Every structure is written in C-alpha cells, then in structure tokens.
Amino acid sequence: MYSRSYKSLVSLPPLLWVGLFLFLPYALMFAHSLWIVRDGVLFHQWTFENYRKLFANPVYLEVLWRTVRIAASVTFCSILLSYPLAYYLSFHARARKELLYQLVIVPLWVSYLVRGYAWKTILGSDGVLNGFLRYLHITHAPVSFLLYSPFAVVLTLTHIYTPFVFLPVYASLEHIPRYLVEASQDLGAGPLATFRRVVLPLSLPGLLAGATFAFVLSLGDFLAPLLVGGSSSTMIANIVQSLFGAAYDWPLGAAISVCILLLVVALLFLTERLEKRWAFR
C-alpha cells in the first residue's frame, strides 16, 4: 500500500545519515588501527604493528584482565541486588507493586555523574562514611582504602547498573504465566524447587539481557575509574583515552578500541543466540 516514492523518501535520509555519521566513523576506527604514528606524525600506511605492540606488552593485557574482572564483579553484584528485588516485586509486592517499580526506575533518570559524585563524597577519607564511623566510635583514624580502589569502582558501577539489570529481569518475571507456578506447587514441588525449576529458567532471557548490558557498559567505562578509582583501578578505556589525549597515539588507541568493539560484538552475538534458545515458547 505504500508507493515506491514513499518508501525511498523514508529510507534514503536515515540510510545516508547513518552511513555517513555512524558507519564511516566506525570504519575509520578500523582504518586508524592499521595506520601508524612516528614521532608524533600520523602516517596512512597499512600495518598490523599496533596489534603486535598491544599483544607484546603485558601492561595492556594486565589492564584488560583487570577490566574484565571489574566488569564481571559489577555484573555479578548487580544481579545479586536486582534479581531478588525484581522477584519480590513480581511475586510478593501486590498492591505496592506499581509504586515500588517506579521507585526503582527513578534513579535511571538521575545523572550518571551525580551518582558517581555522590559516592566520591561518601567514600573519601574525610567523607561521609568515615565521619559516620568516627561518630559512632567504630574507627578512630579514617579508613582510606574505601575511595580510590577497584572496590570503589565496582560499588559505584553496581549502583549505576542495578536498575538497568532490574528492568529486563522484572519484565521476564512478569511474563511468566502464574498458572505454571501454581501447577508446579499443586504437583508437590516446594517453593525452592518451583523457583529453581520453573521461575529461574523462564527468567533467564531477561537476566541474560540485563547482565550483558551491565557487563558491556562497565567494560568500556572510563569515568568511574577517574572519579573514584585512582591509579590502582585504571581500566582499558582509560588507556584508550590517554592514548587519544596526552600520549598522542591514535592508531594504538584505535587498535585497543577495535579489540573492545570485537569483544562486545562477539558477546552480543553469543547472548542473542542463547536468548533465542532459552526463550519461552
């Protein structure tokens, strides 16, 4: 029912725009990773030198490994906090459900920076938490390991991504037909068995979507380490950022970015397949 001209009128502008301002820039990232900088000058000369440098230098691999560990911890903690919360809301909250749901959503709209900053003021050596502990005479000297540590990064990112993980988990729990849960109980399964064999498997696609989101976004975060992390929790994106800034080696930075990009795309591909396999039919 739509004419040819209608179809080309709606598809050409976004195709051209996305081609020019998304595809081309991402392609440029790949191209840069194969160019090289010598004495502060960029040469458009095709080489795998950057990738060789990357894998030959243990520092990069060490930071990458730390980044994966931090991202995995954030994902794990976010699930630990949001899954029981979503389960409580979906199965036990009854009348207060809608209100509580809104209460989880509100922080999603509150600035990333505002939340990161809040943790900075809480965790510092003369911060709110240390003041509180001293006030209660639990400690006498300030506890200094709270801020500027991988712990602070994990805590801050967990705070930021918990609502993100909550959303898809809650949606998948809400989609579970209640008669399945009742059938399981009628057939003699206890609450724990019902959870393990009915509820949990059916909520896996939502859990997977949330976990992927938290993992991928923590993996590429460079702001939390700068804000609350300190030098002991430098993450891979911080290296990229410094290569594009003061260190001025765009090709090497681009090569690391391409590795992050490929890692993310591979992960998305994998979870998409898993989600299809686990989807409720």
Place this chain on the structure above:
Amino acid sequence: MIGRASTGRSPLLAVYATLVFVFIYSPILVLIVYSFNRDGVGGFPPRNLTVDWYAQLFADGAIWDSVVNSLVVAAGAVALALTLGLLAALALDRAEFPGKGLFRRLVLLPLILPGIITGLSLLMFASLAKIPLSLATVLLGHGTALISVATTEIFAGLQKLDRAQEEASLDLGATPWQTFWRVTLPNLRLSLLAAGLLIFTLSMDEIAVTFFLIGRDNTLPLEIWGRLRRGITPEINAISTLIFAVSVLLIVVWYRIRTRSIGSEAQQLLENPLEVE
C-alpha cells in the same frame, strides 16, 4: 487472579528488597542533605545548615552558561534524532532495501556500545573531515547516537498502529502526504513524546561521547566534571540536587501525560464503542 503463587509471605525477601532500596537511595539522600551543610561535602553529622551553597550556585555564571549550552545541545539532539528516528522506523517497518538487517544493527549500535567507542569514532571523523570541535559537533554526536532510542520507541509505536486507518484515509482520497500528517503522525504522538523526553534526558546527562567532541564551551556535565578534578564544595551537591529535582519533575510530567492519554482513549471507548477499533 491471585493464586497462591502471588500470596506467599516471605519476610526475609522483604527485608532484602528494603536494603536494596536503601542502597539505591542513600547516596542520593546524602547528596541532598550535604548540599545544605556549611562545613563541606564530608564529615558526620552534617551541622550548621545553610542555603549559602545555593546562593553561590545561582551567582555562578559559568554553571548557567553551561546549562544553556546543554539545553541547546539537547534540543538540537531531540530534533535531529526524532526526525531521523521517525524515518528510520518507517523504513524498517514498511520498506524493503538491501542491507536492511545491517542498517538496523548499525542504528542500534550506539545504544549498546560503550560511549567511548562512539565518541572516538566521531572524533576521528571530525578530525579527518577537518570539522573544528564545538557545541555543534557535540549536538551532531548526541543526535546521531540517540537515533537508536528514537527508532526503537517509534518502531514499537508503529507495531501497534492500525494500518486500516491509513488505508481508509488513502481510499477516501487523501494524498499520502495528508495521510502521513493526519493519520500516521497523530497516532505516533505518544511514542514521539516518550522518545523525545528520553533523548532530552540522555543528552543532558551525556559525558562519554561529549568528552571527545567538546570544543571551548562546556556542557553542564563537563563543567561539573572539570570542577570535580579541582576540589569540591557543596556547590556541586547543590547543582546535583537541582538536576535530581528536575529529573523527578520530568518523570512526573511524563506519567501524567501518559495516564491522561490512556484515560482519554478509555473514555472515547466508553462514549463511542463503535468508532474505536
């Protein structure tokens, strides 16, 4: 239908859920309380409450310049992303073209990729095209990255749209252009509003992409970011509190609009049951 499945009591779970809420809200609460604390951003308990930090904030020209910059960028990003997102959603819904699958994935990529990747890609593009960095590049970056949000929202709206209405309009002699303005677009107004609000909020808060595309003039998040690196006063708590208040206000506005429009649809259904559907 309340079955046993939804009535079980479990106090342990309720306590856990409460603790998670405490975790989510306590940092925000601390932030707000200390914006009134005369003695700085830390220490306990907060004493000597004052509104001096707000007075200082309101007299702070640099902050308000950056607020204006952020508003301009966000408004531009909303216009750009909504226009292209609407077209992209229509294209995905109604047109067939080679590379459609690739196009869909590409549009959505900025939503799931860490911001640094998108930001750096656009920086390299700007540098190669010799475009000087300014608020315009930031606007372009936000607008382009957030086409993803607009496309997803509007595409979902299109899925719910009844095509018979458009067919009827065309059959009754309206041109495709009139049909688009009078039938398609009014049906999508809620999706457009939702997408616009979301894009606005995300753009106002964006740092990762902005970080690499910014010129001389700062947006609000980057202005705050710059100050965080130099030592902090409760003035930052004050501006954060205001940002929080505005976010909450936006959510409330959004829910009122949504419930009112759902309400009016229900009302229409009651009054003219035959005209709807």
